[in-house]
Amino acid sequence: MTRNRCFGTGDPLYERYHDEEWGSPVEDTPDERELFERLVLEGFQAGLSWLTILRKRDAFRRAFRGFVPAKVAKFDDADVERLMEDESIIRNRAKILAAIGNARALLDMHEQGIRLEALFSEFTPPPSDSAEHSPTAPGYTPESTALSKRLKGLGFRFVGPTTMQATMQALGIADGHAPGCWLADPPQ
Numbered sequence: 700m701t702r703n704r705c706f707g708t709g710d711p712l713y714e715r716y717h718d719e720e721w722g723s724p725v726e727d728t729p730d731e732r733e734l735f736e737r738l739v740l741e742g743f744q745a746g747l748s749w750l751t752i753l754r755k756r757d758a759f760r761r762a763f764r765g766f767v768p769a770k771v772a773k774f775d776d777a778d779v780e781r782l783m784e785d786e787s788i789i790r791n792r793a794k795i796l797a798a799i800g801n802a803r804a805l806l807d808m809h810e811q812g813i814r815l816e817a818l819f820s821e822f823t824p825p826p827s828d829s830a831e832h833s834p835t836a837p838g839y840t841p842e843s844t845a846l847s848k849r850l851k852g853l854g855f856r857f858v859g860p861t862t863m864q865a866t867m868q869a870l871g872i873a874d875g876h877a878p879g880c881w882l883a884d885p886p887q
Contacts, residue, residue: 702881706749713750722871722882727816734815734870735805736766739798741866742857743789751789758787763798771802797856804854813853819866822846824873839864840873 707713727733740759744752752759762785764770774782782788782795805815824842839847839860846867850858868875876883 703879705875705877705880705882710750712753716749716753718882721869722875724871730768731805731809731815732766732768734819735768735771735802736760736763737866737869738815738855738858739763739766739801741862741869742797742801743791743794744865745794745857745859745862747789755788758785762788768802768805771799772806774799774802794857801855801857804850808853818846818849819870819872822849822867822872824867826874842873843867 702708702718704714704717707717725733725737740752740756743759760766762782779792779795779799783790783792808815822842822845824840843864844860847858847860847863850863864873867873874883
């Protein structure tokens, strides 16, 4: 069966990600490991292809101890150097330091009784129209801008408005499917 996709057609890994994961809500754990992973990977993707990140995802999971926030928050200078030498991931010191700092910020949020899932829900945009999915549509929205500002205020880094828009779309919080995509109007 031929399916029109927003992206990914022609690469089985990318097709599977589009069809089975992208735009779908996450059933998360109490430590919000899955949301943390998505947030970190979107930060690493900045300036790169998402397919590059997908191809390195398993390596990222190994390198970042399964993205368990409490484990990543304990990373020290030796861990940063270990990650900088790991050719299986993106070796960008600023992004590595941001991931560690974001784990610490997430734990601080949890101590304050704030959940990442609740923050994302707080900034859910209204239903979109097809014009928002055109090639000329901006890569951010007022909601992703507000979420970015809130997260930065809580100590997060590499969470700019465009990265937050991509994260919100990946999590199904914002509709990202373009008109004509088989998931934009899935069969009943």
